[in-house]
Amino acid sequence: MELKKVVKFAKTRILKMTRKKTFTLFLIIFTFCLSGFGQYQLYINEFLASNSTTNVDSDFSAFSDWIEIYNAEDFDVDLSGYFLTDDLTNPEKWQIPQGVQIPPKSYLVFWADKEDIADSCLHTNFKISAGGEEIGLYSKTGGLIDSKTFGGQATDVSCGRKPDGNSGWLYFSQPTPGTANTTTGYPSLTFSSTPEFSHQGGMYGSPLQLTLSSTPSNAPIYYTTDGSRPGENSLQYSSPIPINDITVIRARVFETGKLPGNIITHSFIINSSVELPVFSIVTNPGFLWGEEMGIYV
Structure with a gap:
């Protein structure tokens, strides 16, 4: 009878020890997963290394390079103390300030402008090179x-x-900082051709019919008359454009499988008699009248 009690006691102790070791092992694995590789589903999702007219940094009213981080998790991720770098041999080049979080399925843009501040936006202590880097x-x-x-x-x-x-x-060609990458993507930096204008911009004594052409001839041409950049939602050229008054035409070719070509701009001044030299300045309306950058800011 005493032997049976000893055996039962031994089995109970072994079972408890096994459970404890299993639980301890689970905690070790769980802690490793949270602190090591693959901690969260965070991605460098988009970047722009040469920003000329895409989007303006409201802190400095400048067109700066930027890096976008995407949080693919279903919960907020606290980036306090994390690091961004443009040199993989120097992982701790710029530390993300305290209190910076990314909501679930959301995006956060960092300005790579070497300003190194955290104001209304986030600014790293490095720039990224259009010539290529990391x-x-x-x-x-x-x-x-x-x-x-x-x-x-x-x-x-x-x-x-x-x-x-x-x-x-x-x-x-249409970057989406802070939002999903839903615009048309292209596999390489191969650009479409540039459109040809039948008339050069300038002063004319009477109205004219403007013809646009491209190579190849079936490549779509999109154009605007308000100074904005032509996109695939702009007017598509199909027949000669009547120029009866002061008109600005900005045109761009969109070949299949290629990035849109260079924007060609011409200003036409019709039936205007002046003795002084005349010049035309063309820009996106938002850069002229916008609330963040414009003549009234």
Whole structure:
């Protein structure tokens, strides 16, 4: 009878020890997952290394380079103490300030302008080179979360993942800082041709019919008359454009599978008699009348 009690006691102790060890092992694995590789689903989702007219930094009223981080988790992620760098051999180049969070399925833009402040926006202590370099996002313990090494970039053309957080990278002629990468993406920095104008901009004594053409001849041409940049939602050229008054035409070719070509701009001044020299300044209306950047700011 005493032997049976001893055996039962031994079995109970072994079972308790096994459960305890299993629980301890679970805690170790869980802690490792939270503190090590793959801590959160955070991605360098898009960047622009040469910003000329895309979007303006409200803190400095300047067109600066930027990096966008995407949080693919279903919960807020606190980035306090994390690091961004443009040199993977120097992971702790710029530390993200305290209190910076990304909501679930959301985006956060960092200005890579070397200003190194956290005002209404976030500004790193480095710039990214349009000639090509690297970007890295590191945890507060120095673990690599995501990185991107890239070659030469084009002005106002961003590079990003599509869909967001995906492994594939594309080029965007319509960057989407702070939002999903839903605009048309292109596999390489291959550009469409430039449109040909039948008349050069200038002063004319009578109305004219403006013809636009492209190579190849079937490539769509989109144009605007308000100074804005032509896009695929702009007017598509199909027949000669009547120029009867002062008119600004900005046109761009969109070949299939290629980035849109250079924007060609011509100003036409009709039936205006002046003795002084005349010049035309054309810009996006938002840059002239906008609340963040314009003549009244």
